[in-house]
Amino acid sequence: xxxxxxxxxxxxxxKKTAYEACSYxxxxxxxxxxxxxxxxxxxxxxxxxxxxxxxKTVVCFQSEDLHDSAVLSSIIAxxxxxxxxxxxxxxDDSRSKALLGRLAVKLxxxxxxxxxxxxxxxxxxxxxxxxxxxxxIGHYSxxxxxxxxxxxxxxxxxxxxxxxxxxxxxxxxGYTSSIELIEVKRVKGTVPLPEAELVVSAxxxxxxxxxxxxxxxxxxxxxxxxxxxxxxxxxxxxxxHEHVGQTGIAIKPNLYIAIGISGAIQHLAGVxxxxxxxxxxxxxxxxxxxxxxxxxxGDLFDVVPRLSEAIKRQKNS
Numbered sequence: 001x002x003x004x005x006x007x008x009x010x011x012x013x014x015k016k017t018a019y020e021a022c023s024y025x026x027x028x029x030x031x032x033x034x035x036x037x038x039x040x041x042x043x044x045x046x047x048x049x050x051x052x053x054x055x056k057t058v059v060c061f062q063s064e065d066l067h068d069s070a071v072l073s074s075i076i077a078x079x080x081x082x083x084x085x086x087x088x089x090x091x092d093d094s095r096s097k098a099l100l101g102r103l104a105v106k107l108x109x110x111x112x113x114x115x116x117x118x119x120x121x122x123x124x125x126x127x128x129x130x131x132x133x134x135x136x137i138g139h140y141s142x143x144x145x146x147x148x149x150x151x152x153x154x155x156x157x158x159x160x161x162x163x164x165x166x167x168x169x170x171x172x173x174g175y176t177s178s179i180e181l182i183e184v185k186r187v188k189g190t191v192p193l194p195e196a197e198l199v200v201s202a203x204x205x206x207x208x209x210x211x212x213x214x215x216x217x218x219x220x221x222x223x224x225x226x227x228x229x230x231x232x233x234x235x236x237x238x239x240x241h242e243h244v245g246q247t248g249i250a251i252k253p254n255l256y257i258a259i260g261i262s263g264a265i266q267h268l269a270g271v272x273x274x275x276x277x278x279x280x281x282x283x284x285x286x287x288x289x290x291x292x293x294x295x296x297x298g299d300l301f302d303v304v305p306r307l308s309e310a311i312k313r314q315k316n317s
Contacts, residue, residue, distance in 0.1 A: 006089070007038055025089040036054050055150070113150045202260050209237035229243070268291055284298065
């Protein structure tokens with residue numbers, strides 16, 4: 001018996017979510033006295049990194065059709081059958097949203113997306129996840145012999161558990177797609193919002209896109225990723241991939257700084273799982289202050305530059 005985790009390398013590198021999925025899979029494997037097997041599209045050298053997170057067997061495959069969830073789910077399902085996996089673990093991202101249902105059908109398995117906890121025991125397999133725009137926690141019992149789970153970002157942490165690693169190859173040459181991939185566009189040069197641990201976000205309180213320099217300076221000082229509210233992205237002030245909220249990207253950073261954002265319920269739904277929320281707003285009645293861990297009532301054009309300078313002084317000292 002084994003636990004199979006599928007981890008995808010992008011441009012030859014793993015994201016933080018890959019290590020989180022492996023850490024989750026290792027603890028689940030321990031609970032079931034099973035081995036942790038990682039299926040990956042990376043080369044053997046890159047895949048060796050997974051040994052630090054409890055992976056005992058890494059299975060490498062090569063395919064040009066990762067964009068096709070029908071093909072990829074068949075590869076994962078067949079690998080799960082080959083290694084007698086009673087659980088398949090995925091990262092919780094756009095890829096897993098296309099894979100989860102297909103895998104559940106192929107493996108006749110129970111499935112939960114965005115799980116934020118491990119089961120308390122192997123005999124009572126129950127996991128929890130955020131529901132209703134993170135206003136509540138749902139508890140799900142998985143009673144079938146096989147399970148498919150995607151792990152929510154920043155929920156279970158990364159735990160190093162070094163293991164002796166063996167390499168194997170999986171022949172994926174027989175799996176072909178009828179879908180033609182024309183072009184792939186990825187945001188480069190910054191930590192993607194779903195993986196960012198520090199996020200500096202701003203809203204219409206910035207008044208003009210030309211004022212965004214103070215937000216970027218604060219983000220650069222902290223080593224953070226920038227984000228924005230929906231009205232800002234809809235107005236074309238910032239690109240849509242920076243929009244966080246219920247209709248944008250849901251994030252779970254360790255620190256979320258909201259600048260000039262009132263805190264509409266749709267925005268809060270996408271950020272209220274942040275571990276620490278800091279709000280900067282001149283309106284003391286802004287709804288966001290009710291969700292904040294720390295709040296600064298003041299003019300953002302005065303507060304933000306002073307905050308950046310204070311952080312720089314602290315770093316220099």
